[in-house]
Amino acid sequence: MKTRYEHEKRDLERFAEKIAAWARDGKRWAARGDREMVKTHERDVRDLQAIHAAVRRGDYRKAAELAYRLDTIVRDQIPVRLYNTINQ
Secondary structure (H helix, E strand, C coil), rough: CCHHHHHHHHHHHHHHHHHHHHHHHHHHHHHHHHHHHHHHHHHHHHHHHHHHHHHCCCCCHHHHHHHCCCCCCHCCCHHHHHHHHHHC
16 A cells, blocks of 8 residues: 555656646747747746645645646646645
């Protein structure tokens, strides 16, 4: 049986992968010349990275506050189990 730590570690890995994918999407928008979408994706990536960092520090309250401010589509990049953990 996996421990909470093992689940959190795997969820953080998945979350990092999602953040990287979101950043790649921003680069695709840049290639199309859509500056507004590039700015939006860059801001979203920074926000997601801040949540990731807060969880790594064990600051679930801060992570939950940051996640609450995100648009739904961006918030959905956070793995569900991790999202539920930070909102307990």
